[in-house]
Amino acid sequence: MTTKHLKNSLIIEGKLEDAERIKDQSNYLRGTILQDLKNEITGGFSGDNFSLIRFHGMYQQDDRDIRAERMKQKLEPLYFMMLRCRIPGGLITSKQWLAIDDFATTNTMYGSIRLTNRQTFQLHGIFKNNIKITHKMLHRIGLDSLATANDVNRNVLCTSNPLESTIHQTVYNLAKKISDHLLPRTKAYAEIWLDKKRTTDTVDVEPILGKTYLPRKFKTTIVIPPHNEVDLHANDLNFISIINNNNLIGFNVLIGGGLSIDHGNKETYPRTATDFGFISVEKIIDVTTAVITIQRDWGNRTNRKNAKTKYTLERVGFEIFKREIEIRANIKFKPSYPYKLSSRGDRIGWIKGTDEKWHLTLFIENGRILDYPNKKLKKGISEIAKCHQGHFRLTANQNIIVSGVLESEKLHIESLARKYGLMDNISSQRKNSMACVAFPTCPLAMAEAERFLPNFITKIEKIMQFYGIEEKYIILRVTGCPNGCGRALLAEIGLIGKAIGRYNLYIGGNKIGTRIAKIYRENINEVDIIANISKLIEYWSKESLDEEDFGDFAIRVGIVRPVLDPAKDFWD
Known part of the structure; x- marks a missing residue:
């Protein structure tokens, strides 16, 4: 298969990636998944189905801790699926939570619920014979996992601000509307996982995504300034809410963010x-459709490493891209309104909203909800869900908000949270640190992240305390590979896995998430990382200006140069 030129070479000509063949021949995402489900010889999916199940919200994984041992025993890897739910805006009911909690306990290998930084949850360790019942469980409680992976629009994020309750509800409704609007129209999901019969008059058509869907994954957010907890600059399409006299009047539109790179590949x-x-509020769906169809039509299908919207925008240019949006959406962009971002962390603890209800944000380290010997986190949230009449909100920082708590419920919910270790005294540094899953389940991981972070932060806390700045914090992120899941390249200190026990060290992002970090040291182990960070923190503690954040200090004193034009100076 090869592509054809459009005018001005807006489409790249060349041999298509095999992913394009898989999508084209998939019969609208059906493939032979149903037949593979019946194959009891292997615990995994074969051929094209390995890729196609991702459109249905699942990744095939195995336990890498025991992979080598199984190979010695001439056994295939211990295959299972990771399933990621679709929850636009992260809003979930107590009843839904209890069903998910019960299912994770009885039907997954690990028994945990993993909150992601895309305001949803993942279930790890679902064996092949339990996949259908997982999807049916989600369907029964009004959820699904459709389009949470592969070349589609992913879970739509929105600010989880529990204070501006009325505005948040409006924004949430729009996030859900966008999510539903951009879903694949194929009936494959219902046929395969919910046993819906395909009728003779079924006609598959994808009016927005197209038969071969998008060239690469696509991420969308809605932000309510001054909070940027969704890390808007990590996303393809962002709507910045503009509020005047407590009314939402429209959005500034930001396009082309993204953090994924390929180690050593300067074309990424x-x-x-x-x-x-x-744009005005009523144009949000039109603009969303325009942007995603431009990416569908113009995105690079010959090289997946350069297929994201950011590369399409760089290649065709701002003016051409903007003019095409205006044509397809039948709009004319107006000048953006000024706005200010001041934070991107979650405000842990109680906050009273404008609706006079209370909201309790609970810190969940790495988003991993499990019962530990000294902290029964999973049990605690379950007990809260049994008595809570409102909702939960999953945040883009891997935390959970007990939302809409009445004054009469507040004391009881807090007592449960404290009883089960959900309201411990946590340092500011730990609250503002994050890691991706990595080992043992992620097949892309080059180094540890989730299992590495807790003890690593303890060491950072001791350094901060030694230099007398323990009340301060640094936005710190660790990822096991360079694919960007943990958003390390928007951190003040970011570690990106290079090999087992070795990382590239990046510094120089800022507190509000609007600046890319720059590489400082390459391929170093934890001992060297701690030594480097200790020296930098000492320097910051002694020479920083009043209230100067670490990332800003690193740029001001020249420890690293700011990344002003990533296509040219990120790798320099």
Whole structure:
């Protein structure tokens, strides 16, 4: 298969990636998944189905801790699935939570629920014979996992601000509307996982995504300034809410953010999103459709490493991209409104909303909800769900908000949270640190992340305390590979896995998430990382200006140069 030129070479000509063949021949995402489900010889999926199940929200994984031992025994890897739910805006009911909690306990290998930084949850360790019942469980409680992976629009994020309750509800409704609007129209999901019969008059058509879907994954957010907990610059399409006299009047549109890179490949680079201008509220779906169809039509299908929207925008240019949006959406961008971002962390603890209800944000380290010997986190949230009449909100920082708590419920819910270790005294540094899953389940991981972070932060806390700045914090992220899941390249200190026990050290991002970090040291172990960070923290503690954040200090004193044009200077 090869592509054809459009005018101005907006489509790249060349041999298509095999992923394009898989999608084209998939019969609208059906493949031979049903037949594979019946194959009891292997615990995994074969051929094209290995890729196609991702469109249905699952990744095939195995336990890498025991992979070598199983190979010695001439056994295939211990295959299982990771399933990621679709929850636009992260809003979930107590009843839904209890069903998920019960299912994770009885039907997954690990028994845990993993909150992600895309405001949803993942279930790890689902064996092949339990996949259908997982999807049916989700369907029964009003959820699904459709389009949470592969070349589609992923879970739509929105600010989980529990204070501006009325505005948040409006934004949440729009996030859900966008998510539903961009879903694949194929009936494959219902046929395969919910046993819906295909009728003779079934006609598959994908009016937005197209028969071969998008060239690469696509991520969308809605942000309510001044909070940027969704890390807007890590996303393809962002709507910045503009509020006037407590009314939502429209959005500034930012396009082309993304953090994934390929170690040593200078044709890949992270990029912050570009401001295109202001639109009215009623045009949000039209603009969303325009942007995603431009990416569908113009994105690079010959090289997946350069297939994201950020590369499409760089290649065709801002003016051409903007003009095409205006044509397809039948709009004219107005100048953007000024806005200010001041934070991106979750405000742990109680906050009273404008609706006079209370909201309790619970810190969940790495988002891993499990019962530990000294902290029964999973049990505690379950007990809260049994008595809580409101909702839970999953945040983009891997935490959970007990939302809409009445004054009369507040004391009881807090007592449960404290009883089960959900309201411990946590340092600011730990609250503002994050890691991706990595080992043992992620097949892309080059180094540890989730299992590495807790003890690593303890060491950072001791350094901060030694230099008398324990009340301060540094936005710190660790990822097991360079694919960007933990958003390390928007951190003040970011570690990206290079090999077992070795990382590239990046510094120089800022507190509000609007600046790309720059590489400082390459391929170093934990001992060297701690030594380097200790020296940098000492320097910061002695020479920083009043209230100067670590990332800003690193740029001001020249420890690293700012990344101003990532396509040119990220790798320099």
